[in-house]
Amino acid sequence: MAIHRPQQAARYDETVRLAALLTLLLSVGVGCTGDLPPPSPRPAIAIGSPDPDAIHISGTGAMTPLMTLLAEEWTRRGSIPHVLIEESIGSGGGIRATYDGAIDLGMVSRPLSSEELRLGLVQIPVGQDVVALVAHPGLGTDEVSAEELPALYRGERTRFANGAPAVPLLRDRSESANAALDRIVPGLQAAREQAYRQRRHRVLYNDRAMAEAIASTPGSFGVFSLSWLLAYRLPLKVLRLSGVSPSPDAVLAGRYRGSRELFFVVRKERLPRTTALLDFLRSPEVNVLIRSHGYLPARQESAP
Amino acid sequence: MIPFDLTSWFRRRMLPLVMLAALVMQVSAPTAYYLSKRHELWQEARAEAGRTAMLLHGEIEQRPILWRYNIPKLLERLATEGMLYDRYLVIRTSTGQAVPLDTAPAPSRPLWGRAEVRLGGETAATVWVALDMAPLLRATMQLTIGFAGLAILLAVVLYLVPVHTVSIAQKRITALLGELALTIQEEDRRRIARDLHDGAGQAMTAARLRLQALSATGSEPEAVAEISKLLDNAIGEVRRSVYTLSPPALTELGLAGALRHHCETFAAATGLKVFCEQDELPTLRPKVETACYRIVQEALANSARHAGARRAWVQLRRQDDELQLSIYDDGVVSSEQLTEGVGLLGIRERAKLLGGHAEITIAPEKSLRVEVSIPL
Numbered sequence: 001m002a003i004h005r006p007q008q009a010a011r012y013d014e015t016v017r018l019a020a021l022l023t024l025l026l027s028v029g030v031g032c033t034g035d036l037p038p039p040s041p042r043p044a045i046a047i048g049s050p051d052p053d054a055i056h057i058s059g060t061g062a063m064t065p066l067m068t069l070l071a072e073e074w075t076r077r078g079s080i081p082h083v084l085i086e087e088s089i090g091s092g093g094g095i096r097a098t099y100d101g102a103i104d105l106g107m108v109s110r111p112l113s114s115e116e117l118r119l120g121l122v123q124i125p126v127g128q129d130v131v132a133l134v135a136h137p138g139l140g141t142d143e144v145s146a147e148e149l150p151a152l153y154r155g156e157r158t159r160f161a162n163g164a165p166a167v168p169l170l171r172d173r174s175e176s177a178n179a180a181l182d183r184i185v186p187g188l189q190a191a192r193e194q195a196y197r198q199r200r201h202r203v204l205y206n207d208r209a210m211a212e213a214i215a216s217t218p219g220s221f222g223v224f225s226l227s228w229l230l231a232y233r234l235p236l237k238v239l240r241l242s243g244v245s246p247s248p249d250a251v252l253a254g255r256y257r258g259s260r261e262l263f264f265v266v267r268k269e270r271l272p273r274t275t276a277l278l279d280f281l282r283s284p285e286v287n288v289l290i291r292s293h294g295y296l297p298a299r300q301e302s303a304p
Numbered sequence: 305m306i307p308f309d310l311t312s313w314f315r316r317r318m319l320p321l322v323m324l325a326a327l328v329m330q331v332s333a334p335t336a337y338y339l340s341k342r343h344e345l346w347q348e349a350r351a352e353a354g355r356t357a358m359l360l361h362g363e364i365e366q367r368p369i370l371w372r373y374n375i376p377k378l379l380e381r382l383a384t385e386g387m388l389y390d391r392y393l394v395i396r397t398s399t400g401q402a403v404p405l406d407t408a409p410a411p412s413r414p415l416w417g418r419a420e421v422r423l424g425g426e427t428a429a430t431v432w433v434a435l436d437m438a439p440l441l442r443a444t445m446q447l448t449i450g451f452a453g454l455a456i457l458l459a460v461v462l463y464l465v466p467v468h469t470v471s472i473a474q475k476r477i478t479a480l481l482g483e484l485a486l487t488i489q490e491e492d493r494r495r496i497a498r499d500l501h502d503g504a505g506q507a508m509t510a511a512r513l514r515l516q517a518l519s520a521t522g523s524e525p526e527a528v529a530e531i532s533k534l535l536d537n538a539i540g541e542v543r544r545s546v547y548t549l550s551p552p553a554l555t556e557l558g559l560a561g562a563l564r565h566h567c568e569t570f571a572a573a574t575g576l577k578v579f580c581e582q583d584e585l586p587t588l589r590p591k592v593e594t595a596c597y598r599i600v601q602e603a604l605a606n607s608a609r610h611a612g613a614r615r616a617w618v619q620l621r622r623q624d625d626e627l628q629l630s631i632y633d634d635g636v637v638s639s640e641q642l643t644e645g646v647g648l649l650g651i652r653e654r655a656k657l658l659g660g661h662a663e664i665t666i667a668p669e670k671s672l673r674v675e676v677s678i679p680l
Contacts, residue, residue, distance in 0.1 A: 020323070035418035039396075042399060089367065092376065199384070
């Protein structure tokens with residue numbers, strides 16, 4: 001019979017095998033969609049300055065008003081090289097950009113992390129910034145206690161002790177002003193973390209946005225740079241904290257501990273071209289200038 | 305009998321086909337699921353990368369040089385505002401430098417989506433978003449395992465049902481061929497019987513009549529008497545052969561009558577006392593009647609020839625859809641006789657060709673017992 005012919009049977013088996021092979025190939029070959037992964041990065045470090053005619057400065061926004069005023073004074077005196085204050089990129093961005101050589105001086109308002117310390121940058125103290133609780137000018141109170149502040153951030157309270165409505169505003173997690181107040185208000189850090197997680201309050205990501213948000217939101221208050229406020233003469237209300245009015249004098253007198261260190265970071269290779277500017281910043285007349293703008297010069301000892 | 309094993313042949317042809325069908329079933333659905341979901345995931349990664357690139361655009365415009373150092377803060381803001389999910393992100397500047405980021409850890413099985421930040425007609429940065437394919441691979445694996453079970457089930461059904469059907473068909477064909485063989489055999493027997501009766505039988509009868517006429521003349525009386533005797537013996541032999549080849553009683557009396565008649569004549573011829581018991585039977589197929597008759601013939605002959613029996617019993621009964629025929633005696637047989645006898649093999653073969661079976665055993669008292677079942 002025909003079905004017994006070996007050639008036909010072999011052809012049949014071959015066809016079945018081929019179909020099985022195609023099925024397997026199809027299943028193995030599928031799923032190759034997707035973009036290629038990113039290539040390995042190129043090194044970003046530039047030892048030489050990108051702009052020999054100017055000193056580029058960037059970093060924390062907390063130092064921007066001070067450095068803008070000092071740069072204006074430096075320029076007014078006709079000193080060279082020119083100083084360019086770039087848009088703020090935060091303390092972390094300033095440290096990284098300084099290390100990469102993208103800027104000459106990095107403005108920093110917080111202690112360096114262990115990883116950042118390993119970069120080998122030189123730290124140069126500039127001064128201190130006073131951190132305060134700043135509120136909408138129409139807020140129905142001038143004072144907040146250290147006890148009620150965490151409860152306000154946690155949402156357990158929506159009014160101040162005198163009954164005035166309270167709208168807490170938050171700065172981002174990496175903002176160094178937070179740490180300055182955490183030192184004097186127990187439980188504030190935990191309350192703030194809870195608020196971040198629950199997205200309970202509005203979060204602002206730079207000083208300018210924070211100032212605008214407080215100015216435009218009745219009942220609002222938040223952590224803010226007092227020096228910033230004084231430097232730009234912002235029409236905001238500074239709240240007393242447990243009866244203490246935040247001010248540079250109060251910090252100096254030890255009545256108020258809400259302050260943060262401000263300093264530059266610089267690569268050792270860039271020190272020679274910044275020496276003149278750094279000497280100028282340490283000069284007595286500049287210290288007076290710093291003090292007049294609501295900051296504390298580095299040379300003065302801060303209260304414990 | 306079929307000249308080849310149809311069921312085995314069919315099994316050999318079905319097995320690769322069934323395995324292929326099972327493989328296709330096992331692979332196709334999980335593959336389609338995987339492809340579809342992977343494409344969705346890729347689209348999601350690209351959309352995520354595109355959205356990040358769009359958000360980076362403003363940042364790069366604002367900080368043309370230092371934008372990459374502000375990205376961690378930007379991403380934190382976007383994540384807090386729910387504009388970006390917790391994804392593994394990679395950003396490269398136009399010169400291929402890495403943007404330092406603090407994002408989710410890199411997935412073990414990443415699927416990349418890419419988007420460019422275009423500024424003034426040039427690429428200012430490129431964003432990659434990696435989504436984790438591990439959950440998709442796990443789900444696909446689970447689906448594959450599930451479909452493997454289904455495929456095995458399907459393969460078993462696809463294989464066993466047709467093979468079983470072919471097996472039944474083969475049995476039926478075998479039975480039909482057996483019936484055909486019996487029919488042909490019986491036809492041959494009848495033709496031979498007819499030829500013997502009409503040919504040799506008639507010739508010998510004519511010869512005997514001529515011999516009778518010759519004896520009337522008185523010549524060679526002794527030779528005529530001897531030839532006459534030889535002719536009578538020959539005519540008797542032919543008659544017996546004709547009767548054996550095609551028993552006329554079966555046609556004339558039916559199975560019941562033919563069996564009864566055979567038992568009586570066999571008893572008379574051999575001295576064996578035969579008891580014949582029969583149920584009321586429906587009309588049977590001629591092949592079945594012939595087979596039963598031949599089996600009784602053979603079994604009784606065995607009893608008389610080999611067992612030394614004095615009594616034998618023939619029982620024909622109907623049970624459900626089967627005809628049951630039993631023949632046994634009070635003789636004594638040995639196991640060698642049981643296995644070697646050609647007649648007993650014929651009994652088995654006849655039963656088998658009609659789709660039935662025969663059991664030939666020796667009872668504890670050493671008597672022969674033949675039990676045949678044939679489907680009606």
